[in-house]
Amino acid sequence: MDYTLFVIQLLNGLQLGILLFLVASGLTLVFGILDFVNLAHGSVYMLGAFICASLTFALGNFVYALLISLPIVAVIGYGFERLIARPLYERDHLDHVLGTFGAILVIDTLAHMIWGPAGIAIPLPAALDGQTQLAPDIIVPTFRLAIITAGLIAAAGLYWLVNHTRTGMLIRAGASNRTMVTALGVDIQALFSFVFAIGAALAGLAGMLIAPITEASLGMGNNIIITAFVVIIVGGIGSMKGAFLAALLIGMIDTLGRAFLDDIFKLFMSSSAAENSAPAISSMSIYLIMASILFFRPQGLFPPKLR
Amino acid sequence: MTALLTVSQLNKSYGGVRATDDLNLEVMTGELHAVIGPNGAGKTTLISQLSGNVFPDSGTISFDGIDITHMVEHARPHLGIARTYQITSLINSMSVIENLQLAIQAKQGHSFKFWKPYADNKDVRTAAHEYAARVDLGSRAEMQVANLSHGEQRRLEVAMALASDARLLLLDEPLAGLGPEEASDMISLLETLKGQQTIVLIEHDMDAVFTLADRISVMVYGHIIATGDPYHIRQNQDVQHAYLGED
Amino acid sequence: MQKKVFVQGLILAAVLIVPLLLNYMGHPFYLDLATRLCILAIAAVGLNLILGYGGMISFGHAAYLGLGAYAVGIPAHHWLYGGMDAIATTNGFVQFGLALLVSGIFALLTGLVCLKVKGVYFIMITMAFAQMVYYLFISIAEYGGDDGLVIDTRSEFPLVNFDDATQLFTICAVSLFFVMWLVWRISKSQFGMVLAGIKGNEQRMIAMGYNTFAYKLAAYVISGMICGFSGALLGNFTTFISPEMIDWARSGELMFMVILGGVATTFGPLLGAITFIILEEVLSTITIYWHLPFGLLLIGVVMFVKGGLSALIPKAGDKE
Numbered sequence: 001m002d003y004t005l006f007v008i009q010l011l012n013g014l015q016l017g018i019l020l021f022l023v024a025s026g027l028t029l030v031f032g033i034l035d036f037v038n039l040a041h042g043s044v045y046m047l048g049a050f051i052c053a054s055l056t057f058a059l060g061n062f063v064y065a066l067l068i069s070l071p072i073v074a075v076i077g078y079g080f081e082r083l084i085a086r087p088l089y090e091r092d093h094l095d096h097v098l099g100t101f102g103a104i105l106v107i108d109t110l111a112h113m114i115w116g117p118a119g120i121a122i123p124l125p126a127a128l129d130g131q132t133q134l135a136p137d138i139i140v141p142t143f144r145l146a147i148i149t150a151g152l153i154a155a156a157g158l159y160w161l162v163n164h165t166r167t168g169m170l171i172r173a174g175a176s177n178r179t180m181v182t183a184l185g186v187d188i189q190a191l192f193s194f195v196f197a198i199g200a201a202l203a204g205l206a207g208m209l210i211a212p213i214t215e216a217s218l219g220m221g222n223n224i225i226i227t228a229f230v231v232i233i234v235g236g237i238g239s240m241k242g243a244f245l246a247a248l249l250i251g252m253i254d255t256l257g258r259a260f261l262d263d264i265f266k267l268f269m270s271s272s273a274a275e276n277s278a279p280a281i282s283s284m285s286i287y288l289i290m291a292s293i294l295f296f297r298p299q300g301l302f303p304p305k306l307r
Numbered sequence: 308m309t310a311l312l313t314v315s316q317l318n319k320s321y322g323g324v325r326a327t328d329d330l331n332l333e334v335m336t337g338e339l340h341a342v343i344g345p346n347g348a349g350k351t352t353l354i355s356q357l358s359g360n361v362f363p364d365s366g367t368i369s370f371d372g373i374d375i376t377h378m379v380e381h382a383r384p385h386l387g388i389a390r391t392y393q394i395t396s397l398i399n400s401m402s403v404i405e406n407l408q409l410a411i412q413a414k415q416g417h418s419f420k421f422w423k424p425y426a427d428n429k430d431v432r433t434a435a436h437e438y439a440a441r442v443d444l445g446s447r448a449e450m451q452v453a454n455l456s457h458g459e460q461r462r463l464e465v466a467m468a469l470a471s472d473a474r475l476l477l478l479d480e481p482l483a484g485l486g487p488e489e490a491s492d493m494i495s496l497l498e499t500l501k502g503q504q505t506i507v508l509i510e511h512d513m514d515a516v517f518t519l520a521d522r523i524s525v526m527v528y529g530h531i532i533a534t535g536d537p538y539h540i541r542q543n544q545d546v547q548h549a550y551l552g553e554d
Numbered sequence: 555m556q557k558k559v560f561v562q563g564l565i566l567a568a569v570l571i572v573p574l575l576l577n578y579m580g581h582p583f584y585l586d587l588a589t590r591l592c593i594l595a596i597a598a599v600g601l602n603l604i605l606g607y608g609g610m611i612s613f614g615h616a617a618y619l620g621l622g623a624y625a626v627g628i629p630a631h632h633w634l635y636g637g638m639d640a641i642a643t644t645n646g647f648v649q650f651g652l653a654l655l656v657s658g659i660f661a662l663l664t665g666l667v668c669l670k671v672k673g674v675y676f677i678m679i680t681m682a683f684a685q686m687v688y689y690l691f692i693s694i695a696e697y698g699g700d701d702g703l704v705i706d707t708r709s710e711f712p713l714v715n716f717d718d719a720t721q722l723f724t725i726c727a728v729s730l731f732f733v734m735w736l737v738w739r740i741s742k743s744q745f746g747m748v749l750a751g752i753k754g755n756e757q758r759m760i761a762m763g764y765n766t767f768a769y770k771l772a773a774y775v776i777s778g779m780i781c782g783f784s785g786a787l788l789g790n791f792t793t794f795i796s797p798e799m800i801d802w803a804r805s806g807e808l809m810f811m812v813i814l815g816g817v818a819t820t821f822g823p824l825l826g827a828i829t830f831i832i833l834e835e836v837l838s839t840i841t842i843y844w845h846l847p848f849g850l851l852l853i854g855v856v857m858f859v860k861g862g863l864s865a866l867i868p869k870a871g872d873k874e
Contacts, residue, residue, distance in 0.1 A: 105849030287686035384763030
């Protein structure tokens with residue numbers, strides 16, 4: 001197996017892991033604090049991609065478009081919380097699931113009506129469009145490095161927000177004891193809306209970052225949401241640290257599995273058998289990992305501390 | 308008399324709190340053994356470990372000579388251990404009779420019977436009615452549990468444990484939340500059980516405890532500080548301290 | 555009671571006779587629609603066993619439809635194009651047997667994992683397992699991958715001909731009635747009572763001495779097999795199988811049918827399926843964007859039916 005390819009795939013895995021974290025962090029934040037299951041979280045990821053695409057064409061620059069799209073998706077998240085989520089908080093999870101499933105149908109159809117059925121490719125500015133040489137024989141697309149950097153900055157920002165600010169303290173307190181936070185005189189509703197907006201911005205950011213590589217397309221949100229579920233299940237629902245580590249783990253396994261599983265299989269089976277079975281196994285790998293982790297640790301790898 | 312239940316050196320901690328601290332307890336066959344203690348002494352945690360809902364960190368529990376410390380919860384009723392809950396825990400969507408039927412059937416082998424309508428199971432139904440009558444719920448037999456009064460639910464709680472035909476009953480505050488009249492009904496019910504079955508009774512109502520118990524263990528901070536008959540417990544200095552404070 | 559039985563009989567008669575009548579009068583379209591209705595209703599009945607009677611909210615039951623359909627399609631594919639001689643056949647008994655077997659085994663294996671957890675975890679994990687099957691079939695190029703698999707030949711049974719639309723419909727309708735009766739019997743059995751008890755208060759059932767995990771697993775497997783059977787019929791009906799059948803939106807639609815129709819009832823899934831098919835048909839003739847009003851309707855029902863859709867769930871002990 002060749003070294004250059006391995007490093008590049010490792011970076012790809014890291015990139016996928018970070019994008020997954022951006023989506024999963026919002027999910028796990030909302031679930032941990034509001035006990036709310038939001039299937040439509042993936043739709044925000046998709047909206048981020050589409051909005052950023054339109055703005056890129058309008059403004060002629062991807063970076064500006066991204067910076068403007070971020071507050072837009074945050075507002076969408078805020079509106080979603082007010083309109084859809086808030087009336088459902090007191091209901092059980094089945095209602096959350098059905099209500100947000102309905103919301104997905106609505107959002108996806110609206111996106112279909114606005115942007116049409118075909119995907120939209122986003123052109124990158126010249127500065128991001130080239131290749132970067134990391135080491136003598138390792139050349140990677142600059143934009144992938146940009147994704148990783150932007151994702152890590154967002155993750156660090158989230159970490160800072162949650163662990164080192166007053167709002168973050170309230171968020172953490174709200175997760176463990178909602179009544180107490182209300183008793184302290186904090187406007188819990190505003191806090192919830194804020195959490196939703198942050199989650200939406202992060203998911204939207206992930207969509208914007210991936211869109212120049214994959215295009216903005218209609219089904220993209222619904223594919224990533226389930227992978228994000230796998231991430232938070234493996235990490236332990238409600239745990240930010242768990243989500244981060246699980247996202248990297250899942251991103252790596254998925255990427256490396258797709259890239260190298262056939263080579264590994266060829267070590268002990270015929271080459272045609274390996275080529276036939278490797279794609280099937282690697283497509284299932286993250287789910288198999290999830291199943292085996294859950295079998296031994298039903299609460300996930302890093303369950304949040306008991307309430 | 309032989310011990311039906313022997314608990315030795317039992318420990319269970321939650322975080323830094325030792326809910327069960329080096330606890331020893333022996334319950335003789337046929338006795339009604341009350342466990343009393345101030346709030347937070349760890350009485351419910353003890354019951355949960357005996358019934359298998361919670362596993363101890365260390366120590367052993369043996370029932371009728373069998374080590375059940377690590378036995379799964381659903382296996383213990385088959386040995387003859389049944390419990391009731393301090394906070395009523397019934398199947399609210401079902402009728403009184405259906406609840407009792409489930410309790411009776413739990414002991415009759417497996418329930419992987421997919422075909423025969425359960426309503427046809429006359430023997431179980433008859434037995435269920437008998438248990439309902441025994442706790443004075445005969446007239447409520449077909450009523451949904453959710454619609455019963457609190458006192459009636461508490462009685463059904465006990466009847467469920469009886470219906471499982473256990474040798475050891477673990478009763479977790481059967482008098483909880485009952486008015487004076489309902490409480491005295493419950494006490495009479497428990498009196499009829501006395502001598503029939505071995506009972507571990509957790510209760511806050513001291514009148515009831517001193518009326519009913521053959522022996523009493525006093526639990527403070529997860530530890531049994533005294534065991535004895537009601538007379539001796541009443542006289543015990545440590546117990547008075549625990550309940551009344553230093554003065 | 556008499557009146558209720560009469561209404562129920564009327565519904566069943568209508569499901570069977572109206573499509574045949576319309577077909578006879580020269581509207582074969584309705585026969586197709588009704589065939590699809592019956593097949594989806596079978597799956598909804600299967601899902602209802604765990605969702606309604608058992609309180610296990612599975613968001614991944616479309617996987618069993620897919621497995622059942624591929625269990626028909628793959629043997630047929632090999633029978634036509636060679637390879638895998640062991641399963642290459644058009645024999646309906648083998649194909650349907652395979653569908654039941656595969657869906658049963660899949661339910662058993664995934665059940666061992668997902669029944670260890672509750673609530674939201676259960677919802678998400680059933681979803682994830684369905685997605686696993688979805689990606690599995692996408693990745694197998696031999697069976698068409700993304701594009702799906704065309705079955706050029708339907709299951710062959712003695713006496714009946716699946717190529718005849720009328721016969722296929724009749725088989726589907728009769729199968730539906732049979733499965734409804736089966737689940738009704740199960741729900742009234744001792745097993746059904748235990749299942750209802752677990753839904754009502756699992757902790758108490760454990761304390762009484764029930765190994766609730768085993769009972770839930772059994773229900774989960776039966777439910778999966780019913781959906782697998784439905785999938786085998788679906789493969790025969792569409793003669794085109796694709797991973798799209800396993801898309802999680804399909805699982806969501808199944809849930810919608812069960813819940814809208816009324817969980818833990820014998821006729822609920824059928825009524826839900828009828829409502830769904832009519833909605834889909836009517837809305838999609840009005841606009842290609844029919845998911846928009848459908849989604850709004852779904853949100854509206856969840857929000858404004860008092861206490862949410864779950865409030866429509868009759869308690870386990872309620873007799874129909």
